[in-house]
Amino acid sequence: MSDAVHTTKQKAELAQSRKTSTSYAVFLLAGFALLLIAPMFFYPIFLMKLLCFALFACAFNLLLGYTGLLSFGHATFFGGAAYFTAHAVKVWGWTPELGVLLGVAGAAVLGLVMGVVAIRRQGIYFAMITLALSQMFFFFCLQSEFTQGEDGIQQVPRGHLFGLIDLSVSTNMYYFVLAVFVIGMVVIWRFINSPFGMILKSIRENEARATSLGYSVARYKLGAFVMSAALAGLAGGLKSLVFQFATLTDVAWQMSGEVILMTLLGGIGTLIGPIFGAGLVVTLQNYLATSDFPVTIITGVVFMVCVLVFRRGIIGEFYASRFGRMLGFEHRH
Template identity: 75%
Template sequence: MTNATMTLPHERPAARAAGLAILAVALAALCLAPFLVYPIFLMKVLCFALFAASFNLLLGYTGLLSFGHAAFFGGASYVTAYTVKVWGLPPELGLLAGVAAAALLGLAIGFLAIRRQGIYFSMITLALSQMFFFFCLQAPFTGGEDGLQGVPRGYALGFVDLSRPLAIYFFVLAVVLIGLFAIWRIVHSPFGSILKSIRENETRATSLGLSVGTYKLAAFVMSAGLAGLAGGLKALVFQFATLTDVAWQMSGEVILMTLLGGIGTIAGPLVGAALVVSLQNYLATSAFPVTVVTGLTFMVCVLLFRRGIVGEIAHRLRRRG
């Protein structure tokens, strides 16, 4: 028996304890954050963190690069905003309506896109996403270029007044944590192991008798639904839904967030989203062009952190261990 084998039972509890300690510190920081930082900014970070994590479920764990994820994010934003404003649904039902709409849209787009692989898959998702963009531009219930404005936040569970900044912050935090836990559970389930095997070698997974197309479509729909959850939350936080949410630039942003943080990691997209949103927020009033600074940041991260920020740190820690 080797030394590595002998120390493995002791290393696993230590690693698990360290992970739980980091999680506890992160949760405590998130609970204290709205008392120190502008809550709207924090909620924007949380929404995009969930969006990037949902995209990472598709790219990082299934190996599918979608250029059209803005369709699910923005589509759910419109549905949530419309159902809450026009139909008068409570916010939690509006969010569920947005998730359902995004999942159905993901089913339709995924059914067509997974028939192709590689860049062909990516371009099909982009084309279908652009078709949905023009639908949102022309549809009468979306408000066109003006979008849906004045969306009421309402009362969560019938008694939590989301018009109060702290109330909606903790509501958003709770929903995002539920979404992130769902992603973690998917990744660490037998279904997640199959997705990883498809990512590593799709041909071998097919030879083992797995219905690769079905698993890829299921991952696509789950990713779309979770992206829709993020989009619905954003509509409630900012109280509007616009064409910006369904534009192709939004798909580019979520790809950038995921790559910066590190694909194939749980925390990577969260770090990437926080970095990009922080740059956009704090450079918006400066003389520096945001896109140029973001591009330079991406170049630096590619050169110094080839696996992304979190991915590179995790890789170096494993090498030292």
């Protein structure tokens, strides 16, 4: 039956979607190849930092871009997981992969708690509740014993992956981080392109209609929130191993703001946009760290330019550009 109704237009659409997936595949393979050889050209710690923040931004975008919820409390999951992982590895002597998994689980639990409270609110109310809860968590971390207050957990050993591979060798650590990053991206991609993801999409398109079809909208949003929190935790746990410390900076509200900035810069609702946003912000921070000029002013200016000139973000604008469309990309939002 389906063959009989294929019109020329539909054939063109089919060809277009094939072109899109080919372009995407080429794009991704090239990116992956670059990341494989990158340690030969760049300082590994910088690259690892970049990958951690890229994953964090993508996790955040899973919520903002695909559910339309603007959380102002994602530092809780990132920083919380950093503490959990650091504690497990340093105090309990867990192997790094188990430590990271604990961070993910902890972030998911925090996400569930915050989500249950906030999920029925919308827009600015949702943002405010998440901000308030994350400030509460910040003070918990400041006061609590296991986080060691102002000092943070220092000198976290990287340990041996599966008890075998020595992660204090920075090349080993880099490829471990890269592997986790790729796994995280695959999880996000699958999540978006799944039966669950379809329902999320329909909720974003028309929430009342989704309700009238019998979907409990709040539960699906909560699912996305917990998934986003868990992946942010993956990034945070990883980061504490890379830098070998977990401090209050990771749970502070500025961190929540930074990840919003990265996502907006890269392109909301694009799978890979936040990677570029994170790359830009982290690079700026790195190169300006040594100059006398305050970094925040530069990132602030960059952010303003982005909002004024290219609202769709770097990747969003690229998809919408003539060149992007020629390659078969299309930005739908």
